[in-house]
Amino acid sequence: MSENDYTDMWTNLGIDLEAHDRLMKTLGQFYGDIYLSQTNRPEGMKYLDFVLSEIHGLRIRELLEAKNEGRKIVGTFCLYVPEEIVLAADGVCIGLCAGAEVGTEQAEQILPRNTCALIKSFFGFKLARLCPYTESCDLVIGETTCDGKTKAYELFAELADVFVIEVPNTKGDAGRSLWRSEIGRLKNKIEELSGRTITADGLRAAIETVNAKRRALARLNALRETVPAPISGRDALLINQVQFYDDPVRFTAKLNELCDELDDRVQRGIGVAPAEAPRILVSGCPMAAPNWKVPYIIEKNGAVIVGEESCVGERGTRNLVPETGRSVDEMLDQIAERYFRIDCAVFTPNEDRMGHVREMSERYGANGVVHYALQFCTPYAMEAGKVERALKADGVPMLRIETDYGMEDFAQIETRVQAFLEILR
Numbered sequence: 001m002s003e004n005d006y007t008d009m010w011t012n013l014g015i016d017l018e019a020h021d022r023l024m025k026t027l028g029q030f031y032g033d034i035y036l037s038q039t040n041r042p043e044g045m046k047y048l049d050f051v052l053s054e055i056h057g058l059r060i061r062e063l064l065e066a067k068n069e070g071r072k073i074v075g076t077f078c079l080y081v082p083e084e085i086v087l088a089a090d091g092v093c094i095g096l097c098a099g100a101e102v103g104t105e106q107a108e109q110i111l112p113r114n115t116c117a118l119i120k121s122f123f124g125f126k127l128a129r130l131c132p133y134t135e136s137c138d139l140v141i142g143e144t145t146c147d148g149k150t151k152a153y154e155l156f157a158e159l160a161d162v163f164v165i166e167v168p169n170t171k172g173d174a175g176r177s178l179w180r181s182e183i184g185r186l187k188n189k190i191e192e193l194s195g196r197t198i199t200a201d202g203l204r205a206a207i208e209t210v211n212a213k214r215r216a217l218a219r220l221n222a223l224r225e226t227v228p229a230p231i232s233g234r235d236a237l238l239i240n241q242v243q244f245y246d247d248p249v250r251f252t253a254k255l256n257e258l259c260d261e262l263d264d265r266v267q268r269g270i271g272v273a274p275a276e277a278p279r280i281l282v283s284g285c286p287m288a289a290p291n292w293k294v295p296y297i298i299e300k301n302g303a304v305i306v307g308e309e310s311c312v313g314e315r316g317t318r319n320l321v322p323e324t325g326r327s328v329d330e331m332l333d334q335i336a337e338r339y340f341r342i343d344c345a346v347f348t349p350n351e352d353r354m355g356h357v358r359e360m361s362e363r364y365g366a367n368g369v370v371h372y373a374l375q376f377c378t379p380y381a382m383e384a385g386k387v388e389r390a391l392k393a394d395g396v397p398m399l400r401i402e403t404d405y406g407m408e409d410f411a412q413i414e415t416r417v418q419a420f421l422e423i424l425r
Helices: 007-013 017-036 045-053 058-068 083-088 117-127 132-136 147-156 173-194 200-223 233-242 248-268 293-300 328-340 351-363 378-393 410-424
Strands: 073-076 092-095 139-143 162-165 279-284 304-309 368-374 398-403
Touching: 007 017, 007 058, 007 132, 017 045, 017 233, 045 233, 045 248, 058 073, 058 092, 058 132, 073 132, 083 092, 083 173, 083 200, 092 132, 117 132, 117 147, 139 147, 139 173, 147 162, 162 173, 173 328, 200 233, 200 248, 200 328, 233 248, 233 293, 233 304, 279 293, 279 351, 279 378, 293 304, 293 368, 293 398, 293 410, 304 351, 351 378, 368 378, 368 410, 378 398, 398 410
Parallel strands: 073 092, 073 139, 139 162, 279 304, 279 368, 368 398
Antiparallel strands: none
């Protein structure tokens, strides 16, 4: 996607150059069709377009420069890994590659075929040597948010340095106590990795940095509550995906600039879709870049996505860490409590998520909800029925979609989405 020459950098990282070139060309075409074909996009999206064009180029160069300065690069796949702790040790926290059907054949030589697309994807990127983020990392932090990931990290540890934190599946006192101890264990690991002691001042500054990013994302979400929607769901998803890759301070500044523009659009009644376009809330599994298939189908058929109840959406940005902590232990308590409130489907019972979906549906004025689950992702597939019943009580229709990262079911999904939108109109 980038026109700059990063051949030497990718070679030194062990990237398969030929396969990587094919991947970038495919993604470039995909991005052009889905994103650059949109009309009436905010000017501020040019920054996001630039970030995407350099996602395996300039950003990787920045990470390698940080490594040369002695900073550690820590990769994750999950919201439960507190970025604050990595930043407090002057590290860089980065999302790793997933979201595309890459290296599937190699991954299925190690993993069961009936494994969710996200797990096969991050494994496939590693085995196919196509993710410069993974190859730049000093440490990958895994987590036990499902049985598939838990076992996959055991195998992934044979390919990279991995540290796994245990996420409980209940929110009682025992689960809270376990989670707090895991946050402490993570802090010790990051200190060991970085050779730096996390101080109260450093942790407080990190909390403020991440809170600022979440406030900017919350501002974006609030602007999307208006009619007509000032930005497409595809662009909002892209913003939420880029937050895991970009420098947090730069990203926050650019997002606030974009929000200034959107605020002006709202004041002038400028939208990306007609005011009468069906407003859709997407709920369910995370959509890691470049997983844009379902949002593209929804919006190319005349609807506008106004919110995401997802890890790549409001589930990840809801709630801030208090900025009142005075000691490292007190701030770690507050960090643990904030992350413990995330309503991942791994928890049982998980009534908080039902409440959040209903609240978001009302707040965004959604006409319908599309529940998105990756095939073989049992927690979200199992919760879909409860979400549907909760929404039915409010008179909000829901469409269930289970899919993977492939394009074979594109036409089938589009037919179902078209029928669903007809109900809403």
